[in-house]
Amino acid sequence: MNENDIKEVIFTILKRLAPESDPSELAPDENIRKALDIDSFDALNFFVRIDEELGVSVPEADYGKLNTLTEMLAYFSRRLA
Amino acid sequence: MAEFCMPSLGSDMQAGTLIEWRVQQGDRVRRRDVIAVVETDKAAIEIEVYEDGVIESLLVEPGEKVAVGTAMAVIGTESAVKEQAMPAISAPGMHRGKVSPYARTLAAARGVDLNMVIGTGPEGAICAADIEQAAPAEPAKPAEQPGEVAEPTQRAAMRRAIASAMARSKREIPHYYLQTRIDMHRTLQWLASENAQRPIKERILPVVPLIRAVALALGEVPELNGYWLDDHHRISEAMHIGFVIALRQGGLMAPAILHADALGLDELMTALRDLIQRARSGGLRSTEMTDATVTITSLGDLGVETVYGIIYPPQVALVGFGKIIEQPWAEDGMLGIRPVLTATLAADHRATDGHRGAQFLDALNRYLQEPEKL
Structure with missing residues (x-):
């Protein structure tokens, strides 16, 4: 799975959580939760779906390292390598 | 024999629109069964029935908007059924014969008065074909993006509903406000080690121990759990905690976690997840909309430190939580950094005085210092 595939998965999940948004317009270093107004419940739902789709279980301690698209792509690429 | 009336699903509700009946004439119902779906200014709510019985007649058609308190159905209670129930009181403009559910939906969609339709089904029942006969389908028009047209109206209606409840609150309720800072390091540490052992799906969010601590603290200061009604303070024995949920399209709802005091952390997490999902996608029940005895609002997700809440009448208290922020914390002559x-x-x-309110916040703090007991 390359970065583009991962990005697709992230966008699909975000679109489900924030249907009125267009995640592809996110800037690489934009804070995703703030940009899309995602609360802590939907943030948890995001990681549940990431686990289901990518098979990557994100420990709670890492939540804070995953604020932007750049951070997520790097993190998931590394975990999937 | 009992009349089932349009319930008030909140102090701000004047009227509701019947979306659908989930029962038909002759159906046997039990207390707490969902028998109808009603659209309010805020959402479509599933309406529960309050007693066992048999549906004798349905008085309101789907699509009709009726005021709170209007009789919507006649329910024969068990004893009345045995004694041969009286025929339903007739009112003009209401069809009492049998109508198939699909025919009802069609009639509502095409604006057909069921009284004007002659049924050709068994026992004179009106079926879909009769509606087709009365009002043939118009050729399909190109869609006018109904979502975009309908949304602002619904948003405006919700805004008005919130406006009326909050204005009533500020007009009638002499609020007092108390605030305390709570060291959260014990609860957060306990939660982190608990969550580390759990699969993602079973992890608990920090707001859950907060709700649990509120339930326990209210057990010590029950005066805050209840209502102010007819110039009297009524303490509620049941504890149904309303939780403020922001909706993505704007506006908010505060449905209740029923019997929250009987739920442990895992059960609370499940209940809250379920409630948030249903608040956002539909399917809240009438008791969840009406029965809250106290409300919690948590704005911590947005980085707000302090919430000065407005009580939801006729309740007598609202607990607010801000964001947990690392702050300098002096204790035992030492300065440290704590999540506060x-x-x-x-x-x-x-209903209460500041002294009791202070005892509540003190108890809340105490419970959050012993998270393993939550």
Whole structure:
């Protein structure tokens, strides 16, 4: 799975959580939760779906390292390598 | 024999629109069964029935908007059924014969008065074909993006509903406000080690121990759990905690976690997840909309430190939580850094005094210092 595939998965999940948004317009270093107004419940739902789709279980301690698209792509690429 | 009336699903509700009946004439119902779906200014709510019985007649058609208190159905209670129930009181404009559910939906969609339709089904029942006969389908028009047209109206209606409840609150309730800072390091540490052992799906969010601590603290200061009604303070024995949920399209709802005091952390997490999902996608029940005895609002997700809440009438208290922020913390002559939560209480001074309110916040703090007991 390359970065583009991962990005697709992230966008699909975000679109489900924030249907009125267009995640592809996110800037690489934009804070995703703030940009899309995602609360802590939907943030948890995001990681549940990431686990289901990518098979990557994100420990709670890492939540804070995953604020932007750049951070997520790097993190998931590394975990999937 | 009992009339089932349009319930008030909140102090701000004047009328509701019947979306659908989930029962038909002759159906046997039990207390707490969902028998109808009603659209309010805020959402489509599943309406529960309050007693066992048999549906004798349905008085309101789907699509009709009726005022709170209007009789919507006649339910024969068990004893009345045995004694041969009286025929339903007739009112003009209401069809009493049998109508198939699909025919009802069609009639509503095409604006057909069921009284004007002659049924050709068994026992004169009106079926879909009769509606087709009365009002043939118009050729399909190109869609006018109904979502975009309907949304602003619904948003405006919700805004008005919130406006009326909040204006009533500020007009009638003499609020007093108390605030305390709570060291959250014990609860957060306990939660982190608990969550580390759990699969993602079973992890608990920090707001859950907060709700649990509120339930326990209210057990010590029950005066804050209840209503101010007819110039009297009524303490509620049941504890149904309303939780404020922001909706993505704007506006908010505060449905209740029923019997929250009987739920442990895992059960609370499940209940809250379920409630949030249904608040956002539909399917809340009438008791969840009406029965809250106290409300919690948590704005911590947005980085707000302190919430000065407005009580939802006729309740007498609202507990507010801000964001948990690392702050300098002096204790035992030492300065350290702690994750600190600002908890506030907005309470009705007619029902309680600041002294009791302070005891509540003190108890809340105490419970959050012993998370393993939550």
